[in-house]
Amino acid sequence: MIARVTLLGPLAAMSLLGALFVGACDKGDDGAKDTKEAKGDAKAKGDDKAAGDEGEPTLKVADGDQGVEGPVPPDTSMVFFQVEGALLPLACFDKDKGTLAAGTGCLDLVPAGAEVRVSGGDQAFNKKVADRIEPRCLAGSGKKIALDAEGLTGGAEFTFGAWPPSALKIVELVPEDSTSPAATGLDDETKAKIAKLVPSKGELTAHQVAEIDVDGNDEKDGIYSVFIPHPSMPEQYTWSGVFLAPDGNLDAMVLLAKSQSRKDVFEVLGALDVDGKDARELWVRMIYEEGAGDAVVQISGTEAKPLGAWSCGA
Numbered sequence: 407m408i409a410r411v412t413l414l415g416p417l418a419a420m421s422l423l424g425a426l427f428v429g430a431c432d433k434g435d436d437g438a439k440d441t442k443e444a445k446g447d448a449k450a451k452g453d454d455k456a457a458g459d460e461g462e463p464t465l466k467v468a469d470g471d472q473g474v475e476g477p478v479p480p481d482t483s484m485v486f487f488q489v490e491g492a493l494l495p496l497a498c499f500d501k502d503k504g505t506l507a508a509g510t511g512c513l514d515l516v517p518a519g520a521e522v523r524v525s526g527g528d529q530a531f532n533k534k535v536a537d538r539i540e541p542r543c544l545a546g547s548g549k550k551i552a553l554d555a556e557g558l559t560g561g562a563e564f565t566f567g568a569w570p571p572s573a574l575k576i577v578e579l580v581p582e583d584s585t586s587p588a589a590t591g592l593d594d595e596t597k598a599k600i601a602k603l604v605p606s607k608g609e610l611t612a613h614q615v616a617e618i619d620v621d622g623n624d625e626k627d628g629i630y631s632v633f634i635p636h637p638s639m640p641e642q643y644t645w646s647g648v649f650l651a652p653d654g655n656l657d658a659m660v661l662l663a664k665s666q667s668r669k670d671v672f673e674v675l676g677a678l679d680v681d682g683k684d685a686r687e688l689w690v691r692m693i694y695e696e697g698a699g700d701a702v703v704q705i706s707g708t709e710a711k712p713l714g715a716w717s718c719g720a
Contacts, residue, residue, distance in 0.1 A: 476572025491542030508714025
């Protein structure tokens with residue numbers, strides 16, 4: 407299981423000792439909360455039935471990996487969710503139309519009463535969807551843009567999910583230690599090449615360094631989330647953004663996202679091929695003072711763009 411915490415400035419960014427995946431992108435809450443391991447209870451981990459009851463079929467755990475038998479795109483439509491006290495859609499593929507999309511319209515693909523599969527990183531569970539509700543990060547807004555499901559609040563903390571349940575197995579998470587001090591030390595050559603792409607002077611600092619195969623050619627692509635601390639404003643940056651180095655090539659880096667407010671840093675949480683046709687999309691998180699918001703970013707050549715708006719009002 408991987409946990410992440412909200413950053414409050416450059417000093418806090420350097421103190422993220424490998425913490426990943428905030429369970430909430432809460433604006434107005436008491437900061438972000440460390441995600442607890444999604445271990446479930448004894449019934450979820452073991453037999454379908456516990457002594458004295460008939461068990462909870464929505465909490466059954468698949469043996470082995472996080473996937474279950476069944477189709478994945480392009481052989482099925484799918485919806486990818488951020489779990490924010492509810493199922494908040496980040497991206498979807500409509501098999502009949504052959505289109506990628508993001509946002510509330512994705513909910514129309516999910517049949518009433520369908521099961522989704524949710525995970526916190528180490529275990530996965532099936533949950534039956536219910537009515538549309540507000541996600542936790544937008545509580546009180548009146549925006550019912552997410553799906554309710556049993557067991558998404560309290561107890562185990564889940565961070566992502568997919569419909570149909572079989573589609574969860576296409577999600578590959580970035581290693582959990584990618585924001586640790588051991589991972590984020592940059593050698594002089596790497597720092598110099600990244601600095602050439604940053605339109606600001608100052609001490610370049612890495613928030614996340616990771617590798618993940620985006621294009622499926624078995625060559626690892628580099629992820630570099632970096633920032634330059636503001637010299638006089640401790641809660642701000644003169645520049646912050648995240649790059650993709652295709653096949654590890656630092657001379658051909660693609661800017662995935664950059665801060666508009668100078669108060670954000672970024673993390674790549676995972677990769678998934680939403681439509682099953684091209685290079686995989688990247689699941690990216692923007693972390694700011696009050697919380698965080700997520701987006702799925704599509705790579706096209708040397709350009710990257712979010713499929714939709716950042717979640718949680720980011």
